[in-house]
Amino acid sequence: MTTPRLELREVSKRLRSGERDLTIVDRLSLRVDAGEFVAILGPSGSGKSTLLGLAAGLDRPSAGEVLLDGRPIHDLSEDALARLRRGRIGFVFQSFQLLGNLTALENVLLPLELAGRDHAARRAHEMLAAVGLAERGHHYPSQLSGGEQQRVALARAFAVEPSLLLADEPTGNLDGATGATVLELLARLRADHGATLVLVTHDPEVAARADRRIHLRDGRIESAS
Numbered sequence: 001m002t003t004p005r006l007e008l009r010e011v012s013k014r015l016r017s018g019e020r021d022l023t024i025v026d027r028l029s030l031r032v033d034a035g036e037f038v039a040i041l042g043p044s045g046s047g048k049s050t051l052l053g054l055a056a057g058l059d060r061p062s063a064g065e066v067l068l069d070g071r072p073i074h075d076l077s078e079d080a081l082a083r084l085r086r087g088r089i090g091f092v093f094q095s096f097q098l099l100g101n102l103t104a105l106e107n108v109l110l111p112l113e114l115a116g117r118d119h120a121a122r123r124a125h126e127m128l129a130a131v132g133l134a135e136r137g138h139h140y141p142s143q144l145s146g147g148e149q150q151r152v153a154l155a156r157a158f159a160v161e162p163s164l165l166l167a168d169e170p171t172g173n174l175d176g177a178t179g180a181t182v183l184e185l186l187a188r189l190r191a192d193h194g195a196t197l198v199l200v201t202h203d204p205e206v207a208a209r210a211d212r213r214i215h216l217r218d219g220r221i222e223s224a225s
Contacts, residue, residue: 003070005164005196006032006055011064013050013219024050026219027064034163037190037197039207042216048200051216052166055198056089057081068164086115090157090195092186094169096149098141104128104152105137108159115160127155130192131185147178151185158189165190167199171206183209 013025025047032038040048053059054066057073066074073084085091098107108127112120128137131151141149150170157165170186171179183206190197199210207213215223 002033004031004067005034005036005069006030006198007065007067007070008051008054009065009067011054011061011066013047013054013059014062024219025054025061028216028220030214030221032196032198034196035194036212037199037210039210039213040198040200040216041202041204041207041213042222046216047219048216049168050219052091052168052198052200055164056091056166057085058091086111087160088163090160090162090165092150092153092157092165092167092170094172096141096146096153096173098149098152098156100141103138103140104133104144104148107141107152108156111156112159117160123159124155127159128152130158130189131155145178146174147182150174150182154182154186154189158193158195161193162195165195165197167197169200169202171201171203179203179206 008028008030011025011028012023014021014023040051042048050059054061057076061074065072073081076084102110105124105128109120109124112123117123128134131154133148133151136144136148171182174182187209201207213225214221
């Protein structure tokens with residue numbers, strides 16, 4: 001059996017709320033193979049975004065293991081996790097999370113420079129061109145539409161050629177037509193780069209494009225299809 005790109009083994013996440021522990025993710029196990037597109041669905045509060053945070057090493061499990069390419073990441077130091085995310089994990093947020101004091105080009109360039117990549121500026125220009133924004137690199141996020149900002153966010157996420165891309169409602173703040181454009185772009189970039197994609201969504205039409213759909217409820221997998 002091949003090693004999965006991402007694996008969660010009996011993972012739980014609990015937070016202290018007043019006098020009791022609140023369970024956000026409850027003994028959840030999930031395997032995502034290399035190159036697979038998995039959509040995560042479920043009602044608000046079902047643990048979808050927390051699951052992505054655990055997979056990215058942005059959050060640590062209260063119990064269980066998180067493995068990337070067969071290697072545990074849940075007990076790495078913060079510095080080691082930061083290096084891992086810079087080189088192998090891309091993250092796309094619903095709210096874009098662009099740095100407002102940097103231009104579009106500088107936002108794409110930043111992770112490349114942090115990762116110490118050669119020819120970082122050329123790569124940043126190439127990625128902006130790939131998302132159709134070659135002429136907008138000098139604009140700041142406030143000068144871009146929501147769809148353009150999300151396209152910059154995609155360029156930034158794919159710039160370091162991550163093996164794993166995690167997307168949290170990437171079309172959630174966009175109108176239908178713009179969201180469809182961004183989704184098509186995401187699919188094309190994923191295919192071009194051979195990335196594994198785990199995407200959280202409320203939209204069944206978005207989820208229908210996935211190889212597999214995982215439905216969460218109360219921090220557990222309710223069903224898979």
